[in-house]
Every structure is written in C-alpha cells, then in structure tokens.
Amino acid sequence: MAQASAQVAVPFLRRVSLRRIFSGRNLTITVVIAIITYMAVIPVGYLVWGTFWNGQSLTLEFFRSAYSTVGLTPMVVNSLIFAAGSTALAVPLGTLLAYLVVRTDLRFKGLMFAASLVPLIIPGILHTVSWIFLASPNIGIYNRLIFDRVPFLPKFDIFSLQGMILVEGLHLTPLIFLLMVAAFRSMDPSLEESALMSGAKLPTIMRRVTLPLVRPALYASILIMAIRALEAFEVPALLGIPSGIWVFTSRIWSALKGFPAEYGQAGAYAMSLLLITSVGVYLHTRMSRRGKRFQTVTGKGFRPHPIQLGRWKVPAQLFLMAYFLIAVTMPVLVLLYVSTQPFYSVPSLESISNSSLENYRYTFDNPQALRALRNSFALGIGSATAVMLVTAVASWIVVRTKARGRWLVDNVATVPLVIPGLVMGVALLFVYLRAPVPIFGTIWILFIAYFTRYMPYGMRYSSASMYQIGGELEESAQICGASWWKTFRKVNLPLLVPGLIAGWIYIVMVSVRELSSSILLYTPGNEVLSVIIWEQWENGQFTELAALGVVMVVALVALVAVAKKLGARVGVKEG
Amino acid sequence: MAETSDLPVGDEPVLAVGDLVKTFTEGKARKGGVVRAVGGVSFAIEQGSMFTLLGPSGCGKTTTLRCIAGLEQPDSGHIAVRGTTFFSSEDRINVQANERGLGMVFQSYAIWPHMNVFQNVAFPLQVADRKQKMSRTEIREKVERVLSVVQLGELVDRQATDLSGGQQQRLALARALVMEPPLLLLDEPLSNLDAKLREEMRFELKDLQRRLGITAIYVTHDQVEALAMSNTVAVMNAGKIEQVGRPRQIYETPSSLFVADFIGTSNFFPGRVTAEEPGDTFLVETSAGTLYANSSAPYSKGDPVTVAVRPEQVAIEKGTFPARAGVWNGQVTNRAFLGESVDHVVAVGGIEIRCRCNPSISIPPGSDVTITFNEREATLLPADG
Numbered sequence: 001m002a003q004a005s006a007q008v009a010v011p012f013l014r015r016v017s018l019r020r021i022f023s024g025r026n027l028t029i030t031v032v033i034a035i036i037t038y039m040a041v042i043p044v045g046y047l048v049w050g051t052f053w054n055g056q057s058l059t060l061e062f063f064r065s066a067y068s069t070v071g072l073t074p075m076v077v078n079s080l081i082f083a084a085g086s087t088a089l090a091v092p093l094g095t096l097l098a099y100l101v102v103r104t105d106l107r108f109k110g111l112m113f114a115a116s117l118v119p120l121i122i123p124g125i126l127h128t129v130s131w132i133f134l135a136s137p138n139i140g141i142y143n144r145l146i147f148d149r150v151p152f153l154p155k156f157d158i159f160s161l162q163g164m165i166l167v168e169g170l171h172l173t174p175l176i177f178l179l180m181v182a183a184f185r186s187m188d189p190s191l192e193e194s195a196l197m198s199g200a201k202l203p204t205i206m207r208r209v210t211l212p213l214v215r216p217a218l219y220a221s222i223l224i225m226a227i228r229a230l231e232a233f234e235v236p237a238l239l240g241i242p243s244g245i246w247v248f249t250s251r252i253w254s255a256l257k258g259f260p261a262e263y264g265q266a267g268a269y270a271m272s273l274l275l276i277t278s279v280g281v282y283l284h285t286r287m288s289r290r291g292k293r294f295q296t297v298t299g300k301g302f303r304p305h306p307i308q309l310g311r312w313k314v315p316a317q318l319f320l321m322a323y324f325l326i327a328v329t330m331p332v333l334v335l336l337y338v339s340t341q342p343f344y345s346v347p348s349l350e351s352i353s354n355s356s357l358e359n360y361r362y363t364f365d366n367p368q369a370l371r372a373l374r375n376s377f378a379l380g381i382g383s384a385t386a387v388m389l390v391t392a393v394a395s396w397i398v399v400r401t402k403a404r405g406r407w408l409v410d411n412v413a414t415v416p417l418v419i420p421g422l423v424m425g426v427a428l429l430f431v432y433l434r435a436p437v438p439i440f441g442t443i444w445i446l447f448i449a450y451f452t453r454y455m456p457y458g459m460r461y462s463s464a465s466m467y468q469i470g471g472e473l474e475e476s477a478q479i480c481g482a483s484w485w486k487t488f489r490k491v492n493l494p495l496l497v498p499g500l501i502a503g504w505i506y507i508v509m510v511s512v513r514e515l516s517s518s519i520l521l522y523t524p525g526n527e528v529l530s531v532i533i534w535e536q537w538e539n540g541q542f543t544e545l546a547a548l549g550v551v552m553v554v555a556l557v558a559l560v561a562v563a564k565k566l567g568a569r570v571g572v573k574e575g
Numbered sequence: 576m577a578e579t580s581d582l583p584v585g586d587e588p589v590l591a592v593g594d595l596v597k598t599f600t601e602g603k604a605r606k607g608g609v610v611r612a613v614g615g616v617s618f619a620i621e622q623g624s625m626f627t628l629l630g631p632s633g634c635g636k637t638t639t640l641r642c643i644a645g646l647e648q649p650d651s652g653h654i655a656v657r658g659t660t661f662f663s664s665e666d667r668i669n670v671q672a673n674e675r676g677l678g679m680v681f682q683s684y685a686i687w688p689h690m691n692v693f694q695n696v697a698f699p700l701q702v703a704d705r706k707q708k709m710s711r712t713e714i715r716e717k718v719e720r721v722l723s724v725v726q727l728g729e730l731v732d733r734q735a736t737d738l739s740g741g742q743q744q745r746l747a748l749a750r751a752l753v754m755e756p757p758l759l760l761l762d763e764p765l766s767n768l769d770a771k772l773r774e775e776m777r778f779e780l781k782d783l784q785r786r787l788g789i790t791a792i793y794v795t796h797d798q799v800e801a802l803a804m805s806n807t808v809a810v811m812n813a814g815k816i817e818q819v820g821r822p823r824q825i826y827e828t829p830s831s832l833f834v835a836d837f838i839g840t841s842n843f844f845p846g847r848v849t850a851e852e853p854g855d856t857f858l859v860e861t862s863a864g865t866l867y868a869n870s871s872a873p874y875s876k877g878d879p880v881t882v883a884v885r886p887e888q889v890a891i892e893k894g895t896f897p898a899r900a901g902v903w904n905g906q907v908t909n910r911a912f913l914g915e916s917v918d919h920v921v922a923v924g925g926i927e928i929r930c931r932c933n934p935s936i937s938i939p940p941g942s943d944v945t946i947t948f949n950e951r952e953a954t955l956l957p958a959d960g
Contacts, residue, residue: 193646194685194747196672198699199754208698212689308648 025484032393033409039452040415043427050430051267062264066255079247082164082236083229089169091221094176097323099210100316102184105306107317115328116174121556122332123513124171124234125533126549130331131158131167132238133338141334144346159243168235170327172228176221183217192307219287227280230273231420233516238537248273249422249516256426256520267430270423278418339546359547369532369548373555375443376512376529383450384507387458388500395463396492400471410459417456421516424453428521443526449517454507461506465499501567505560512556587658588619589790590643590758595652597638612638613649614814620758620792620807625784627793629801630811631837636794637762639811643792644679644760645672657757678751679760682767684743688736692727692746693718695735699754717753724783725749741772748780752789759791765800777803798838802826810834828869832956835883842889842928844882845958848874857955863923864903866948870955879958886931888952891919893938896945907940921946
C-alpha cells in the first residue's frame with residue numbers, strides 16, 4: 001500500500017510506465033474526486049457569482065432589492081421564532097421520550113421506535129397536509145369535533161406561527177429522539193446510581209448528573225433541529241404563506257415563482273440562509289469533536305438497570321401513549337380516511353358510509369401520477385446507487401490511502417450538508433440556466449440535485465463501514481496477487497455491502513420524498529411525486545392527494561423491505 | 576448453609592441480612608424465564624470488619640450488594656443496618672436508595688466526568704436535605720479532609736477525567752466516605768486496575784479500612800483479593816452462600832467441593848470411607864491408594880466422599896518407598912518452573928496429582944517418585960459437593 005502511494009506521489013523519480021499512471025486505480029480515484037468536486041463546488045460558486053454579478057459589474061443591488069421589497073425585519077424575526085420555537089418543542093419532547101424509553105421501566109417502548117420511523121417514511125408535505133385536515137380552523141377535525149363543541153374554547157388555528165411550530169416540531173421530534181436514545185444508551189447507568197447512593201433525589205440527579213452528561217448530544221440536537229427548521233420548506237409554504245407569515249424559504253420560493261422570476265433576489269435570500277446554516281454546521285462539527293472529552297470509563301458490559309418510576313409511572317405511560325396518538329396515529333389515520341372520501345368532510349357516519357376506493361382508481365388511471373411515480377423511484381434508486389458507489393471509493397481514499405490532501409475529499413463531499421434544499425435548487429438553476437450543458441428541462445437536473453444533496457450522507461455511511469474493515473484484509477489480497485480493482489471489487493465491496501445498503505435505503509427514502517429542490521427544478525413532464533402532491537394541493541384535489549400519498553408511502557415501505565431482504569442475502573453476515 | 580456460629584459475638588451487627596431472595600425475569604415470565612439470582616442468603620457483619628462476598632460471575636454476589644444498596648428491590652427477605660430496617664417483605668418496608676445513607680464504590684468508579692475532583696466529593700454533602708445541610712466552609716473542610724485521607728489532597732481542582740485509574744478509584748472511595756456512612760459497599764472496586772496497581776491498592780484499601788474502623792462489604796471474584804483483605808469471607812455459588820468463615824478457615828478447611836475447587840488449586844480424589852480414626856480423621860480408599868483426611872462432619876464406613884489436597888501439601892521424593900496410607904508411588908509426567916515454586920505432575924494409577932515444591936527440588940519427567948500427603952491438611956468432602 002505505502003509503496004503504491006509513494007509511486008503516485010513521486011512519479012518521476014522512478015521509471016513508471018504510462019500504463020501504471022493510467023491504471024484502473026488512479027483512473028478511478030481521479031474520476032471520483034472530479035465528480036465530488038464538481039458536484040459540491042460548482043453550485044455554490046455559481047450562486048455566489050450570480051448573486052453579486054448583474055451581468056456587467058459586481059453589485060449588491062440584489063441584496064438591496066431583496067431586503068427592501070419585503071421588509072427585512074419581520075421575515076428574519078419569523079424565521080428565527082419558527083426555528084427557535086420548533087427547537088424548543090422538539091428537543092425537550094424528544095429528550096424526555098428518549099429518557100423514558102431508555103432509562104425507565106415504562107411499557108410499550110417499541111411504539112416509540114416505530115414512531116421514530118414515521119418522519120423518514122412520510123414526506124413533510126403529507127405530514128403538513130394531514131395536520132391541516134386535523135387542525136385547520138374551518139375544516140379541521142379537532143376544531144369541528146372538539147373545540148367548536150366545547151364552549152369558551154377558542155379554535156386552534158394551524159395557519160399561524162404556533163401552528164407552524166407545532167407541525168415542524170412534531171415532525172422532527174423523532175429525529176431528536178433517536179439522537180438522544182444513542183446518548184442515553186452510551187451512558188454508564190452507575191453514574192446515576194452513584195448519585196442515588198449519595199442521597200440525591202430524582203430531579204436533582206436529572207439536573208446535576210444526567211443532563212450534564214448528555215450535554216454534547218443535547219447541543220447537537222438543538223443545532224440540528226434549528227438548522228432543519230430554518231431549511232424547512234413544506235410547513236412555511238403550506239401553513240405560513242396563506243396567513244402571510246414569511247420566512248427565508250418561502251421568500252425564496254415566491255421570488256422565483258413571481259413573474260418575472262427574481263433570480264438575483266432569490267440568490268440573495270439563499271446566500272443569507274446558507275450563511276446561517278453554515279455557521280450552525282460548523283458549530284456542530286466543532287462540538288462533536290470536543291464531545292469526545294466527555295467519553296468516560298464505562299463498566300464492562302453493564303446491564304442497564306431501568307429506573308423505577310413508581311408513582312410517576314402511570315402519568316409517564318399516559319404521556320407516551322398521548323404522544324403516539326397525537327403525533328403518529330392521527331396524522332396517518334386522517335390521511336387514510338381522506339383517501340377514501342369523494343370530497344373532504346369531517347368524519348361522520350354518513351361520510352364513512354360514502355367511502356370507496358375511487359381515489360385510488362383515479363390515481364392509477366392518471367398518467368401524470370404514474371409517470372411521477374416512475375420518475376420518483378427511478379431518481380431515488382439511481383441517485384442512491386450513484387452516491388453509494390462514488391462515496392465508497394471516496395471513503396476508501398480517505399480511510400485507506402496515505403495520499404496527501406485526502407481529508408480534503410472528505411470535507412468537499414460534506415459541503416452540501418450546509419446547503420438547504422431550496423438553496424440547492426436556486427444554485428442549480430444558476431448553473432444550468434447559464435452553463436452550456438443541456439440538462440435543464442430534463443430529469444437529469446433533478447438527479448444532480450439529489451446526488452449533491454445526499455452525497456454527505458453517503459459519505460458518512462461509507463466511511464463508517466470502511467473504518468470497520470481492517471486494512472490487512474486488503475493487504476493480504478494484494479499479497480495474493482490481486483490487482484487494485486479486483487481487490488476493491490472482491491474484498492472491500494462485499495464487506496462494505498451492509499453499510500452501503502443501509503446508506504442506499506436512506507438515500508432512496510429521502511430522495512423520493514424530496515420536495516424543496518424538486519419544486520424549483522422540475523419542468524412539465526418531469527414531475528416527481530412530491531411535486532404532483534404539491535400541485536394537487538394547490539388545485540384543491542385533497543382526496544386524490546391523500547390516495548397518491550398513501551400509494552407513495554406503501555411503495556416506499558415495500559421497496560425498503562425488499563432492499564433489506566436482498567441486502568441481508570448479499571452482505572457478509574456479522575459474527 | 577450459613578455457618579455464622581464461629582464468628583466473633585459482638586453486640587449488634589452493623590448489617591443483618593435475612594433470607595434474601597431476588598429473581599429476575601428474562602424474556603417472557605410466562606415462558607418460565609425466571610432466574611433466581613439470590614436464593615435465600617443470610618449473614619451479619621460486625622462493626623469495623625471487612626466482609627467479602629466471593630464467587631464466580633453470576634453467583635448473585637453483586638445482586639446481593641445491590642439489594643443492600645437499594646438499587647435492586649428484593650422479592651423477599653430482610654435487610655437492616657444498625658438496627659434500622661431498610662427492607663422487609665414482611666413489614667412492607669423498602670427504604671429508597673437515596674435515603675439509606677450508605678457509601679458505595681462502583682466497579683466502573685462512576686466518577687462524574689463533568690465535575691472536578693472537589694465537586695465529585697462534595698456532591699453527597701450538597702444534595703443532603705433539611706437540617707443536615709452544611710455550610711460551604713464546612714463542606715470544603717470535610718471534602719479536603721477526606722481527600723487527604725485518600726492522598727488526593729493536591730488534586731482538589733483537577734478535572735476528574737484527568738486522573739489516572741488508581742486516582743479515580745481513590746476519588747470514588749473518597750466520595751463514598753465523605754458522608755461517613757455506617758456501611759461501605761464495594762463492588763469489585765479493583766477489577767479495572769492493572770495487576771501491579773491492584774496489588775498496591777489492595778493493601779492501601781485494607782489499611783484505610785482498618786485505620787478508620789470502617790465496616791465494609793466487599794464483592795469480588797478474585798480469591799486472592801478476598802483472602803488478603805477480608806476479616807470474613809462468604810463464598811457464594813448459584814445464589815447461595817456455600818461457606819462463611821475466616822480466610823484461613825476457608826482456604827484450609829473448605830466445606831464443599833465447590834469451595835475447595837474455587838479457592839486456590841486442589842487435587843481431588845473420589846473414594847469411600849473405610850475406617851474412622853480418633854480426632855475427626857477418616858481413612859479413605861481411592862483408586863490410587865489410601866490416605867487419611869479430616870472432617871468435623873460425621874461420616875460412616877462406606878460413604879462415598881471426595882478428598883481435597885492442596886498441591887503444596889504433597890511432598891515429593893525421588894525413588895520408590897513402600898506404599899502405605901498417605902504414601903503413594905508414581906512417576907513424574909510433567910514439570911513446570913514457576914519462579915517461586917516448581918510444579919510436578921505425578922501419575923499414580925491413572926490419576927494425575929499436582930505437587931508444588933520448593934524451587935530447590937526439581938525432578939525430571941519419567942523419574943519414579945514417592946509422594947507423601949500432609950495428613951492434617953487433607954480435607955474430606957461429601958462426594959457430590
């Protein structure tokens with residue numbers, strides 16, 4: 001290995017044949033690095049350029065017009081309140097749920113893990129629409145069936161900042177839950193027990209021992225949550241725009257959907273948003289590095305001793321069930337219910353007797369919907385496969401070679417993490433409306449958007465599994481006389497397969513539900529599912545939308561199940 | 576099973592445990608996944624003594640300790656410290672762990688990494704409620720005193736995670752001692768240290784315990800640790816106490832096959848009692864020959880038994896002498912130099928016997944030898960253990 005890379009570093013000191021320079025190994029490495037660099041650097045570069053260049057000279061006019069036309073303050077304030085509010089809802093809720101599930105003797109913990117998958121499978125737009133069915137002031141089930149009937153109880157208006165915070169917060173709570181579960185699981189329970197033995201009461205232990213110990217994970221959760229809320233598009237668009245509550249993402253959207261489209265203005269908003277999320281991601285990376293200091297001596301294979309909740313057990317159990325009902329069951333049920341209705345109405349005996357599968361028939365007879373279904377899954381599978389292949393090689397470069405500047409590959413591949421979906425859409429518009437590459441107006445621009453956006457996730461999955469494979473496995477294959485490409489294909493890839501498949505599944509899921517980039521980049525004929533759902537919403541086709549949403553979720557679950565099954569057969573079994 | 580009779584009789588024991596039972600459910604209880612971790616354990620600990628629960632992993636020693644600590648709720652039984660009942664299934668009493676006021680050192684030390692040395696030790700004093708709450712200066716004084724006792728006086732402001740393994744261990748001890756608990760619980764406190772440090776800490780801990788007159792209960796699977804540190808050892812197996820006694824008693828006169836096997840190394844000879852001699856001595860016939868063995872328990876002629884003899888209680892001599900009871904002829908099959916001693920394996924009629932000798936004695940394999948058992952140190956045990 002070391003010898004081989006030395007040859008790459010100093011090619012002219014030895015007589016190296018041309019054949020060696022253009023070997024499969026070097027060629028593959030070069031191509032992969034070129035792809036990553038192109039994908040990650042070009043959009044951001046063009047975005048900056050297009051925002052400051054008006055065709056003749058450098059200018060700030062787009063910023064000026066962006067921030068003078070709408071009034072800077074209310075939008076920034078709304079964005080911040082929205083982000084802070086949904087963080088303030090999701091982080092304590094997710095943390096509490098994680099603590100109850102990991103460290104106490106509650107029952108039905110499996111429910112929480114099932115619930116944690118929901119936001120991954122149900123796209124944000126469907127989740128938001130469900131909440132409108134549930135809590136809109138006029139047609140919302142909660143308002144019509146509960147709030148209207150109880151005297152003196154005000155209506156709950158989902159089209160408000162509070163409503164936006166509620167929906168976004170609940171949608172992302174499972175993410176926080178999973179992060180905090182990992183943190184609580186890795187904590188040695190005797191740290192809490194020793195506080196108990198010291199005579200401390202449960203609240204004191206929480207305040208002085210448990211929470212400080214998971215502080216790194218808690219900070220990470222807060223940052224991730226705030227960034228995700230700032231980037232969120234579905235909730236601000238569906239709930240905020242009707243009531244005039246603007247945030248960065250909805251502004252970008254409206255600047256581009258006006259006539260004529262204000263690319264410079266959109267770029268100016270996008271740049272501001274990019275700046276904020278970059279600072280957040282930077283802080284997060286720095287913190288997770290510092291977090292290592294907190295890792296402590298842990299007992300050898302400790303058995304978790306769940307804390308006895310005692311008289312708190314019943315309230316805690318009720319709380320868990322209530323969360324599951326409100327955040328998971330009701331949104332799913334309402335979607336199923338609406339999908340069987342001829343027109344939207346609050347559930348009643350009459351409406352239930354009217355239910356039919358007519359909307360599903362409509363969906364399967366609708367050529368546009370079918371084409372979108374095909375597009376979505378082709379794009380999801382295609383971009384997931386491409387990302388995993390490229391990042392597998394990239395992570396090999398980072399983890400295995402001694403090449404100089406290999407850390408740069410990792411960093412560059414991670415850059416898109418800071419780019420919100422809508423900003424990515426704007427950036428790619430900048431690139432491909434001007435560059436002489438004829439992909440605007442085709443499905444390939446969506447492929448590039450998905451590839452770029454999900455490259456960082458692919459990189460995480462690949463390098464995590466690459467680190468687990470000992471270098472000597474590869475070295476022994478080379479000693480046996482295998483070429484680099486053969487070694488990579490026969491030794492590395494099979495061992496990487498479980499990790500690669502996990503990453504693949506994740507990317508397929510997030511690609512199929514992707515909306516914020518697609519909504520800017522699609523052209524008629526190249527719609528994807530989320531775009532069709534969006535359009536049906538704008539056309540008021542609520543019941544057809546619900547049916548299409550259900551079909552989409554079912555198809556996604558089926559695909560994931562098949563992939564898991566196949567992956568288990570292809571991959572090397574552990575142990 | 577528990578033989579508390581030969582413990583010194585004091586006034587009131589610091590800790591009294593009676594008929595403690597604790598079961599765990601593994602998987603579904605309906606499918607019979609009930610594990611009896613502790614099955615009726617009773618013992619008492621005197622003021623100022625070090626009491627050790629010794630046994631292999633899974634024998635229930637840690638569960639017993641956790642029940643005393645209050646971290647685990649027993650199914651039934653009785654636990655009292657200095658006459659105060661902490662747990663009683665009969666009277667439905669269960670004092671919470673944070674109200675028992677006991678000190679505990681965990682296997683992983685459980686040092687809080689987000690606090691410095693001072694904060695770690697001060698925590699138990701700071702969380703004390705009501706009138707027991709001390710002023711800042713009192714707390715500082717107390718913490719500094721206990722830190723100097725465990726020789727961490729200069730490290731008061733150090734971050735806890737910057738301490739070495741041995742220092743963290745002493746910090747955990749200081750934190751457990753700062754409340755001046757009536758009873759100190761030690762859960763394998765030395766098992767995370769490397770061999771050299773463990774030996775050092777063993778003496779340090781024992782010395783500290785004796786100097787401060789601490790009453791402690793110590794859980795370990797390390798027999799050397801148990802023998803070196805304890806006033807009393809209780810050997811546990813499968814949730815029950817097999818034998819309680821002074822370390823020397825346990826080592827020299829194990830009361831069961833399990834204890835003899837678990838503590839140190841022993842040669843075991845299955846056989847039958849052929850005669851009863853005066854002074855609790857019995858003549859036993861084995862497949863390799865006859866020998867004398869001791870037991871205070873009654874046996875009669877024909878009883879199936881096992882004789883346990885420590886390797887160092889078997890003398891070895893070159894050449895063949897006439898065999899008789901306790902003197903057998905055999906052949907050396909193996910020899911190992913261990914530094915402080917030389918081990919010989921001698922084959923006698925199909926049985927292999929381990930003899931530990933002074934390093935000056937070294938007999939090459941293949942030599943004919945005569946082995947002689949130290950008759951006072953051969954222990955007679957029931958055949959099935």
